[in-house]
Amino acid sequence: MKSAFDAAAIRARAEVAISVALEAGREAARFRRDSNPGTLAVENKGLQDFVTIADRKTEQAIRDGLLSHFPGDTFMGEESGGRSGEGGTWVVDPIDGTTNYIRGFRHWAVSIAFVAGGKVEIGVVYDATEDKIFHAVRGGGAFKDGIPVHAAATADPANALVILGHSRKTSFDDHLALSKRLHERGMDYRRTGAAAIDLVRVAEGAADLYYERHLNAWDMLAGALIAEEAGAIVAMPGVDRLLADGGPVIAHSPGLTGEFAFILDIEGL
Structure with missing residues (x-):
């Protein structure tokens, strides 16, 4: 199935997704610091309530940020669900690595993909460990804060x-x-x-x-x-x-x- 989106439409979505991921990731990190879940009751419910709030707040911010620019797109999120549409669909994990996030182990991410025509056309990942953005547009290479990245040449x-x-x-x-x-x-x-x-x-x-x-x-x-x-x-x-x-x-x-x-x-x- 061929994508209905031309290169300019994909590039516009990638630029918005990069901005949205960076803002949402930094806000999730601030929420983690300000809430200090280490002081919460250790019962599972207390921690689960915390991460549910964080996940939902982050996902809603991502949804609003993307669909305010591209209202015709559909949205599928880990928290809110949704289905892929006939056009393009945003597929989002607001906090990938929630256990790490809860415990303050900064190996967690915001993950945003855009799917159209049965292919992933855009990938954006906010890396909380370094406060950096990785992104790729199909056919255009991969980047970390705008600098190209490449897989290792390891052979042994x-x-x-x-x-x-x-x-x-x-x-x-x-x-x-x-x-x-x-x-x-x-x-x-x-x-x-x-x-x-x-x-x-x-x-x-x-x-x-x-x-x-x-x-x-x-x-x-x-x-x-x-x-x-x-x-x-x-x-x-x-x-x-x-x-x-x-x-x-x-x-x-x-x-x-x-x-x-x-x-x-x-x-x-």
Whole structure:
């Protein structure tokens, strides 16, 4: 399916999304600091109330910021739901890495993707660790605060750093087996808890692989496009399937394709 949006329309949306993500991300960071959830009661309800407020406030600000400029677009958010439309759809995770956010571990993100014609056309990720914006427009490369970024040139698995996500919807035994296999190949690995950030780490060459067996579309679409435009090899199901059901994603530096081919076989990608 061909997108109904020309290059100028996509570029206009990208510029607004960058501005909205930066403002929303900084406001979420301020809310976290000012609320000081460390002083809240430790019961789950107190923390959950805090993060629900933060998520909803951030998502509403993103929705308002995007749709005030492009009222004909549709919106799908982690908090408010929604469906993809016939034209273009914004797919948003207002705070990706909510547990990190609650605890003050600054490995969290704002993730905004724009989907049209069955493809991700725009990806924008606010990186709270550095107060930076990553973005990509399909076919135009990937950028961090306007500076091009590129996937790593790593070819030796002994020099590789990989990031593995894990969803409770999938087998933890499989996750451990994969970790063991990569460890035996000499690779160092991490699990950090925010898919959007993990994908942009591959995009900027700080990591050589990100893989998770199940994510929702709003967790992965923006980061996956940024990684792909940075030269990483990215595989995931089709956008329509991801919007409906979620699924796996793998992004890795091109020099290690042979090392990670078995993951593609596992997922049938």
